[in-house]
Amino acid sequence: MAKASNAVELEAGGRTVRLSNPDKVYFPERGFTKLDVARYFLAVGPGIVRALRDRPTTMERFVDGVEGESFFQKRAPKNLPEWIPTAHITFPSGRYADEIRPTEIATVVWAANLGTLTFHPWPVRGDRTDHPDELRVDLDPQPGTGFAEAVAAAHELRALLEEYGLRGWLKTSGGRGLHVFVPIEPRWEFTGVRRAAIAVGRELERRMPGRVTTAWWKEERGERIFVDYNQTARDRTIASAYSIRPRPHAPVSAPLLWEELDGVDPRDFDLATMPVRFAERGDVHADMEDHAFGLESLLELAARDERDHGLGDLPYPPDYPKMPGEPKRVQPSRARRAE
Numbered sequence: 001m002a003k004a005s006n007a008v009e010l011e012a013g014g015r016t017v018r019l020s021n022p023d024k025v026y027f028p029e030r031g032f033t034k035l036d037v038a039r040y041f042l043a044v045g046p047g048i049v050r051a052l053r054d055r056p057t058t059m060e061r062f063v064d065g066v067e068g069e070s071f072f073q074k075r076a077p078k079n080l081p082e083w084i085p086t087a088h089i090t091f092p093s094g095r096y097a098d099e100i101r102p103t104e105i106a107t108v109v110w111a112a113n114l115g116t117l118t119f120h121p122w123p124v125r126g127d128r129t130d131h132p133d134e135l136r137v138d139l140d141p142q143p144g145t146g147f148a149e150a151v152a153a154a155h156e157l158r159a160l161l162e163e164y165g166l167r168g169w170l171k172t173s174g175g176r177g178l179h180v181f182v183p184i185e186p187r188w189e190f191t192g193v194r195r196a197a198i199a200v201g202r203e204l205e206r207r208m209p210g211r212v213t214t215a216w217w218k219e220e221r222g223e224r225i226f227v228d229y230n231q232t233a234r235d236r237t238i239a240s241a242y243s244i245r246p247r248p249h250a251p252v253s254a255p256l257l258w259e260e261l262d263g264v265d266p267r268d269f270d271l272a273t274m275p276v277r278f279a280e281r282g283d284v285h286a287d288m289e290d291h292a293f294g295l296e297s298l299l300e301l302a303a304r305d306e307r308d309h310g311l312g313d314l315p316y317p318p319d320y321p322k323m324p325g326e327p328k329r330v331q332p333s334r335a336r337r338a339e
Contacts, residue, residue, distance in 0.1 A: 015106035043275035045105035047283035055121035056099035063115035087126035120237035131186035144223030174245030199302035201227035
């Protein structure tokens with residue numbers, strides 16, 4: 001590691017990446033600096049590259065650390081190094097952008113130099129940007145619930161997926177929630193994958209009444225775990241495994257094995273502890289890329305829900321154009337006042 005004009009040069013997978021202002025404090029509560037962030041990503045390199053490889057990726061940047069302002073950078077910057085590839089993606093509005101497409105750890109360190117703590121990869125690869133290869137289930141605790149309730153929902157979700165011939169890989173969100181990723185064959189477009197996610201959420205709701213909800217409107221969710229099905233909509237992303245989350249104690253999104261779930265706390269995994277875990281155990285999700293499941297069973301479940309129970313589509317996020325078959329996008333309390 002060579003020093004130069006208040007900068008350091010880091011070796012990252014055979015490339016040299018310059019890190020400016022390495023002593024800049026990003027996490028005041030714990031004293032972690034930009035250099036600590038870069039070294040963290042180097043320590044978990046094979047894991048985060050596996051999570052991001054060839055995926056269009058939005059950078060969540062904190063140029064003044066977690067106590068400063070942040071922003072999401074979707075478009076690749078004009079000064080992008082020539083060795084970082086991009087992927088051409090289309091937003092729901094019809095506009096488009098070229099996003100970075102990480103293929104090596106040097107890209108992650110380069111992004112860290114820009115203040116990137118959290119990476120938000122699309123569930124697609126650069127050569128098939130309209131066809132997701134991951135079904136992502138976000139178990140989001142609502143006020144009055146917490147990690148313990150998310151754990152219970154995750155166990156039920158695992159059983160549900162297995163019944164339908166699927167397998168999920170589990171990670172912490174970096175907060176109170178849990179994410180379960182199912183690698184799938186890239187044969188369906190976003191609307192089909194979202195339909196499968198809705199079917200999963202509704203079935204989980206039936207199996208855990210009063211404890212899980214798919215209600216899009218916050219006023220209807222109650223003290224339940226929300227299955228955020230819209231995380232499977234186009235241009236909606238989930239923080240990658242090994243991303244650092246912008247909280248004072250520098251937590252990270254930690255891949256887990258199912259047998260670990262009952263014995264962990266999300267605060268166990270942070271910028272200091274994850275490199276130790278990774279050195280001991282490696283990437284516990286390394287085998288995810290060896291699998292690709294079909295969605296036929298979940299889409300059959302969705303068809304039965306519609307045919308037998310009249311359960312069709314659910315609302316999209318407010319910034320989306322009106323979608324075919326979508327119900328009225330009106331907050332229930334406002335709809336009642338209008339009657």
